[in-house]
Amino acid sequence: MKNDVSILRVLQSALLQVARFVLRPAPKAGVALVLALALFTGADAQELPRPETFTLSNGMQVVVITDRRAPVVTHMVWYRVGSADEARGHSGIAHFFEHLMFKGTREIPPGEYSRIVARNGGDDNAFTSWDYTAYHVRIARDRLELIMRMEADRMRNLRYTDETFLSERDVIVEERRQRIDNSPGAVLGERMRAMLWPHHPYGTPIIGWLHEIQSLDRASAQAFYETWYAPNNAILVIAGDITAEELRPLAQRYYGRLRPTRDLPERTWVSDPPNVGPMRVTHRDEKVRQPSLSRIYRAISYGTDEGRQAHALDVAIDILGGGETSRLYRALVEDQRIAVSAGAGANTSGLGGGSVSVYATPAEGVTLEQVEAAVDAVIAAYLRDGPTDAELARSKSSLAAAAVYSRDSQESLANMYGASLAQGESIDDIVNWGNDIQAVTRDEAITMARQTLDINASVTGWLLPPEEAQ
């Protein structure tokens, strides 16, 4: 996806990160962006390295991906809690904790966590999705224990004052203003999601609705933390210069003594009523320089599918809209020259379901009506005829190769395991992903495309400047 993917990002954005850190590629969809130098070496090499796993007595799951190439480790803690687990009216609290986790414990003063990591030559990161919240550190192997001690400490012993709580709330309000409310595309994308998921928590923005962020209170925040931030709700993923045997005593020492949450709640989310027909929304804002069309469709995901459905959908949508060889790009940008960008992407990683996004930015003098008609024509032809064998082979190889590339990035690999496990997949699912992609048949791909690209289960968004300015 080398096109302008900003709209796509907004629609799919399944991650919200602490703003001070660099955006890193999301797992799976993201690995395509990790352009490592590895050669694509055929089907056998498509399996990912199988990590070692064990579980501590308090229920904490541990995943170890040994990588001896450098004396470095990636340490990640993934909590099986995200914004989709928030109570009604308390949107934003999961992401709020991504911030509060840096606000200190009895051992570590507020703000010191990242400074200590940096002073020790590491860097850290954190992010929140609908499905999980994750804390990452990359650091020299000989500093691993330091990180484990600090990370275990803040899992259960966070301490912050009322003042800190309120001032961090202001920080998040400002973050929301900058990321969402000042970005017409983000505002539109947020509403499109709310329309596509009228009831399911995926319709609520990860960062939370502004008025609800503003009224988040410390008592319910604390209850959220004490319930969900617990070893029996966490996955420790360590990639790097260490084996499970070496890690086990450390994991036991730092994480093993943490108290689990008794009666950890089941993660049950409400689901949506059936779709009734095509939905549309138009957003106009003076900050819009370039009109654009976007559409999201309801879809299955690796968390909800059966068999190879999500694999088939990933392949089908890659053919339709992934990159400059895709149908949408070639038709709208190259052949018809009515769009300056066009594409599609499948967001199939959600624990509770997925979506497919389609977008196009019209060329000068072309209306959104015209671009939308052209998009619809490409989709109609695709659903009628299905992919060619060449398209199918190219997309499968390209997706499978992306997984293989990720083997060269310790962090990408760890990310993929952590996110996929937190989203309900098994180690086998992850190891075999590349092979399963290669196994997708033409029939499977076209079946999933037809099932998913149903205008009756979609929201189409138009982003435009104010009416006068047209």
Next chain:
Amino acid sequence: MKNDVSILRVLQSALLQVARFVLRPAPKAGVALVLALALFTGADAQELPRPETFTLSNGMQVVVITDRRAPVVTHMVWYRVGSADEARGHSGIAHFFEHLMFKGTREIPPGEYSRIVARNGGDDNAFTSWDYTAYHVRIARDRLELIMRMEADRMRNLRYTDETFLSERDVIVEERRQRIDNSPGAVLGERMRAMLWPHHPYGTPIIGWLHEIQSLDRASAQAFYETWYAPNNAILVIAGDITAEELRPLAQRYYGRLRPTRDLPERTWVSDPPNVGPMRVTHRDEKVRQPSLSRIYRAISYGTDEGRQAHALDVAIDILGGGETSRLYRALVEDQRIAVSAGAGANTSGLGGGSVSVYATPAEGVTLEQVEAAVDAVIAAYLRDGPTDAELARSKSSLAAAAVYSRDSQESLANMYGASLAQGESIDDIVNWGNDIQAVTRDEAITMARQTLDINASVTGWLLPPEEAQ
């Protein structure tokens, strides 16, 4: 509103009634339909009779409207709980209780309540809205105590078996199928509401989403009942051949001994994020014989407004779309002859906000695009020029007269007091409603029209037959 108001009803339908009873007019908006024979006798007569009120020691509010014309009473119990108070994922439970309340107590066997009322020459009714649940009986004055005893009994002592619970759930599923799922207009209206209120509980249908009704369980139903069905959450409205002095000992005897709910929860509902722009949805179904256009706008209500805003909105929307003298009807049906019906209505009674609905049914050979353009033109002219003095005077008189007419219907009057009190208004608000309507100025009306008829805070729905059939 003598036009085809079926779409309007679906969009506004703030009531869901036990199916076996006749649909009676909703309060306030409904009183216009109560065409009593009373003469409109000028401004002074626009005040409604002021009821006597008192409160029992357990917190139950009592309202008595003495009406000596016949030896008959209307006995109503209004609970300050409705579908908007349901927990996330448990939609339909409020309406479920409207059914379960007829399923017996230790004293009254299942199904006997209505039979006893009927054997005593009365009739009963029950309904559920987002804001309240109400139980009505109309009966001879000398049978009042019988009703009070039975109604007090079932407020706290409902008894039903698991089997009854499950079989009644099936009844409600079937009710939903008939009322909503078999009615394309209802399906469309339900989704339009979900889009207009993406977060606020008014976006959830009163009857509940089908899949959630199907999974309602007895334990959470029972908790709902025990919390909300309590004297300190109820209003007793009695209209008829009785005074407060006569009623008080009876009320004390039957209702006064009921245990209140301790720590009755506050009715706090989540609210919606700002609107981002016009939303649209199209629903096609083979059962659609006649395409139609409908639109809903967010609005204030008597429960959320300040000063005379809701009064002004009622007047403004009546001028736009109330009946055959309205702008929409005259323009689309009479002058342009492009629609067979057209109108608008304000639903201003909600405790948590209101809406305005606009609808039109195109004439043979006219498209929905054409009808929508005509509707938009009428609205644009109205917002530009405002109402004429004659329109203003006529609408105010017609609305105020409707309130006066209701004085002749014991039940309408009781209905109006009960519903309005349950929706947060005061006795004074109700008594003075007609005068306040008469006081609405041209500026107030046009201000509210402009504030409300904002396409950016609206959902437009198209109802059509399947594409092939066009």
